[in-house]
Amino acid sequence: MAKILVCDKISPTAIERMKALGHEVVVKTGMTPEELIETVPPFEAMIVRSATKVRVPVIDAAKNLKVIIRGGVGIDNIDVDYARSKGIEVRNTPAASSPSVAELALGHMFSVYRFIAASTWRMRQGEDFKKIKKESQGRELAGKTLGIIGIGRIGKELAKRALALGMKVIAYDAYVTDPGIEGVTMVSFDELLSQADIISLHVPKTDKPIIGREEFAKMKDGAVIINTARGGVVDEDALLEALDSGKLYGAAIDVFVGEPNPKPELVNHPKVSVTPHLGASTNEAQERIGEEIIKILNEVFGS
Numbered sequence: 001m002a003k004i005l006v007c008d009k010i011s012p013t014a015i016e017r018m019k020a021l022g023h024e025v026v027v028k029t030g031m032t033p034e035e036l037i038e039t040v041p042p043f044e045a046m047i048v049r050s051a052t053k054v055r056v057p058v059i060d061a062a063k064n065l066k067v068i069i070r071g072g073v074g075i076d077n078i079d080v081d082y083a084r085s086k087g088i089e090v091r092n093t094p095a096a097s098s099p100s101v102a103e104l105a106l107g108h109m110f111s112v113y114r115f116i117a118a119s120t121w122r123m124r125q126g127e128d129f130k131k132i133k134k135e136s137q138g139r140e141l142a143g144k145t146l147g148i149i150g151i152g153r154i155g156k157e158l159a160k161r162a163l164a165l166g167m168k169v170i171a172y173d174a175y176v177t178d179p180g181i182e183g184v185t186m187v188s189f190d191e192l193l194s195q196a197d198i199i200s201l202h203v204p205k206t207d208k209p210i211i212g213r214e215e216f217a218k219m220k221d222g223a224v225i226i227n228t229a230r231g232g233v234v235d236e237d238a239l240l241e242a243l244d245s246g247k248l249y250g251a252a253i254d255v256f257v258g259e260p261n262p263k264p265e266l267v268n269h270p271k272v273s274v275t276p277h278l279g280a281s282t283n284e285a286q287e288r289i290g291e292e293i294i295k296i297l298n299e300v301f302g303s
Helices: 012-020 033-039 056-061 080-085 098-113 116-124 129-134 153-164 189-195 213-218 236-245 283-301
Strands: 003-006 024-027 045-048 067-070 089-092 145-149 168-172 184-186 198-201 223-227 248-253 272-274
Touching: 012 024, 012 283, 033 056, 045 283, 056 080, 067 283, 080 089, 098 116, 098 153, 098 198, 098 223, 098 248, 098 272, 098 283, 116 129, 116 272, 145 153, 145 189, 153 168, 168 189, 189 213, 213 236, 236 248
Parallel strands: 003 024, 003 045, 045 067, 067 089, 145 168, 145 198, 168 184, 198 223, 223 248, 248 272
Antiparallel strands: none
């Protein structure tokens, strides 16, 4: 069986199952790049989440590595092409966290439309009860148009939930023409921007923002934007301008450019519902991620 290095927190059940299968498992989280380079040489498998960065120097040091497993979806924290050029497999668990991320996006929609986060904060600051109530008349989701950018696994999970709430769902995806969900209408990017009351992003990390000043200008007045995808797909400075100008009703952000140190202006903005990259942070998602990791290990090393 294999020597496995677990670099980020994963389900304890998964670790116990690895050991039961005969693998030698070492859990060592929070390592610096230098510590990781020093630690990795004897290991045949490395398991990471989003915190650990597996860059070229780490890969060069990993003389025995056969597989890098990313517990989660995005693999932008791994130099994938370089790893594969060295004969190292790079795998992820794309389906495991989809329901959890979709539910978080939906929760943020409720939070923005009904001032849940904002009124909670104001009440805890001791503001006048009646004043908060007067200034927190919200909106219903039912009957509103949700625009989903990226109708992959997470986007589809969100679409199903939104349809069940009586929302109209439109979607744009550069690679999908038929999402396979009755009630979802595929539209162009510009059509989505101009028609959606709420826009939710479900795309991989990009080199430059998908949503910037030009895109905000094309949106409906009073629109809401939700980002549970990746920091950087929304231009944060342009977002703040759109919020301050009144162009947007509100926004919800789970992922930031400067993680783990997001812009204070975003975190403290009264129109923004924020969470610290919690998309996959549910018990159920973590258990599913663990199950997928075990499946990958069995495929690579045999069960």
